[in-house]
Amino acid sequence: MQKLTPKQQRVYDYIRDTLAATGAPPTRAEIARALGFASANAAQAHLRTLARKGAIELGSRRSRGIRLVGADDDVGERAANDEADAGLPVVGRVAAGEPILAIEHIERRVRIADDVFTSPADYLLTVRGDSMTGIGILDGDLLGVKSADDIRQGQIGVFRIGDEVTVKRFIQSETGDVRLRAENPDYADIQIDPTQDELVLEGLAVGIVRSIH
Amino acid sequence: MQKLTPKQQRVYDYIRDTLAATGAPPTRAEIARALGFASANAAQAHLRTLARKGAIELGSRRSRGIRLVGADDDVGERAANDEADAGLPVVGRVAAGEPILAIEHIERRVRIADDVFTSPADYLLTVRGDSMTGIGILDGDLLGVKSADDIRQGQIGVFRIGDEVTVKRFIQSETGDVRLRAENPDYADIQIDPTQDELVLEGLAVGIVRSIH
DNA sequence: TTGCATGCTGTAAATATATCCAGTTACAGC
DNA sequence: GCTGTAACTGGATATATTTACAGCATGCAA
Structure with a gap:
């Protein structure tokens, strides 16, 4: 997993926190609102970057289809980062x-x-x-x-x-x-x-x- | 948490499994497909019942807004026995x-x-x-x-x-x-x-x- | 017998969400 | 000055999702 920029880290942290707080990952709009973006697309771009860097996985056309694959593992997932x-x-x-x-x-x-x-x-x-x-x-x-x-x-x-x-x-x-x-x-x-x-x-x-x- | 009927337990189990497998709770349609219902509304009815019995919490108008609150404290846990x-x-x-x-x-x-x-x-x-x-x-x-x-x-x-x-x-x-x-x-x-x-x-x-x- | 809970089908509508496109701004490095 | 990356705005659109409404069938307890 490549290193994240501070902004990307904030997005990642928000996903982790939302997961813990609500039991489901956030939507693009929720991320945008939380981080103060006016457009959900800003969140979308961040997510794609995070996926490219290996911090998350994105499900296709799936609502809230964000999966953490970074070091954090508080979802209860069996630690399974390798394929x-x-x-x-x-x-x-x-x-x-x-x-x-x-x-x-x-x-x-x-x-x-x-x-x-x-x-x-x-x-x-x-x-x-x-x-x-x-x-x-x-x-x-x-x-x-x-x-x-x-x-x-x-x-x-x-x-x-x-x-x-x-x-x-x-x-x-x-x-x-x-x-x-x-x-x-x-x-x-x-x-x-x-x-x-x-x-x-x-x-x-x-x-x-x-x-x- | 009140006791669940076998059918309700299957719905609950599927939510738990989906959470572990995908990182997010399922939609009504996904539940219906998995349990063989022809209508997502069957799943919706089950969810309302589970919520009433205290097994889950439902977010309003929130996609995948299902939260487990039953006895299971570790959502993604999977018993790995010898078999x-x-x-x-x-x-x-x-x-x-x-x-x-x-x-x-x-x-x-x-x-x-x-x-x-x-x-x-x-x-x-x-x-x-x-x-x-x-x-x-x-x-x-x-x-x-x-x-x-x-x-x-x-x-x-x-x-x-x-x-x-x-x-x-x-x-x-x-x-x-x-x-x-x-x-x-x-x-x-x-x-x-x-x-x-x-x-x-x-x-x-x-x-x-x-x-x- | 009546009423009630469970467990469904099927349709439609409202709303939530993901995703694409076309731009803009700023900054770092060459 | 030029290029590439990061970090956005705003609008449009297709799809996903929830939810309501109208029924039907079964079994169980009063």
């Missing part, structure tokens, strides 16, 4: 062009040991949509993803096509044409046109975790 | 008449933290067969099972009928007839004849873990 103990990051929506593991996308963490999947996952991706139900990957499932640079015929991968991230089966014909196959008869395959589409492999699917209610 | 360290036992085939958790059946252990599934699993069962593929439970999957004494309409459970252990959806008609529904059109439901069959509930399905090769 292994904190668990695998769960990634929700991924915005255009940004790296999939940007801290802003981490919604929470789930502790899954390395030996659960045959190949250890680097992170978990929340599955959206029904395009892979044919092989038991359902909407809302957590997909264990291992970063990789290449993928073989028939493997399930996480791909980025332009701005969208999708889970599909990788199919390459003898002529080199690439198709991403949906495992659901209601969905058509995605034919990749190398001159038009930019296809990026984000990683390989190594496992599934689902909670049943 | 948790060794991981959940993975049960393979179960022989006739023997208890499902007999030591002979434990093939290995897998470390999955309590907060991975909405409700913590007691053990993992290796799924055999395709009878539940319709809801994404495939042959070879590890099914998280939580021991329980009763099951409600529509829940997925692990049952023992005579000598066989099976995973099915529990359906009870108004007349009291019990059927175990396979979630695959190729398999027929199992109609339970109380005079013939001895039906034992081994536990409730709380989650799925699958390794993708």
Whole structure:
């Protein structure tokens, strides 16, 4: 964790105090009010800086999604600052062009040991949509993803096509044409046109975790 | 603090777990999703009851304004007994008449933290067969099972009928007839004849873990 | 039988929150 | 003077969240 400026420290302290006083982290507006800012955006900028410096973690689009990861540990959290103990990051929506593991996308963490999947996952991706139900990957499932640079015929991968991230089966014909196959008869395959589409492999699917209610 | 009903306790527990897992209390919608309610209002009603009973405090018009005031003094505390360290036992085939958790059946252990599934699993069962593929439970999957004494309409459970252990959806008609529904059109439901069959509930399905090769 | 608590569904509205954009000011270092 | 960082203002917008209202079903005690 990098050193904080005095102002940043005040923001950090206010988050800690609010957590202790109310049981939940503050909103941007609350931080602004407490520190005398006229705009919540000032708080937002501070939070991003704190996140960049490793003092906090920010949940994406989550109200009060601020998590202290600095030295202080009065929330009752099991002291777990290194990734292994904190668990695998769960990634929700991924915005255009940004790296999939940007801290802003981490919604929470789930502790899954390395030996659960045959190949250890680097992170978990929340599955959206029904395009892979044919092989038991359902909407809302957590997909264990291992970063990789290449993928073989028939493997399930996480791909980025332009701005969208999708889970599909990788199919390459003898002529080199690439198709991403949906495992659901209601969905058509995605034919990749190398001159038009930019296809990026984000990683390989190594496992599934689902909670049943 | 007045005594809580089992349902209310589950809500309380979920708040505690969310606090530990994310650093902030859950929203009404998150509670509803986790406990299987279709309406956030069900959660709201529970929260008001918990507040009235003194288990929590509610902030007015405050997002995530839930505060635990029950007996738990350390919010993030998590009992780490030996079992948790060794991981959940993975049960393979179960022989006739023997208890499902007999030591002979434990093939290995897998470390999955309590907060991975909405409700913590007691053990993992290796799924055999395709009878539940319709809801994404495939042959070879590890099914998280939580021991329980009763099951409600529509829940997925692990049952023992005579000598066989099976995973099915529990359906009870108004007349009291019990059927175990396979979630695959190729398999027929199992109609339970109380005079013939001895039906034992081994536990409730709380989650799925699958390794993708 | 009546009344009451529990435990839900579903919809709508009001409000809270996060997040983006376009600027501004100040200061330190080159 | 130029560049980069820190620290803001103000406004707009999309989404998240709380909360109210109108019901329905069950079980339990008076």
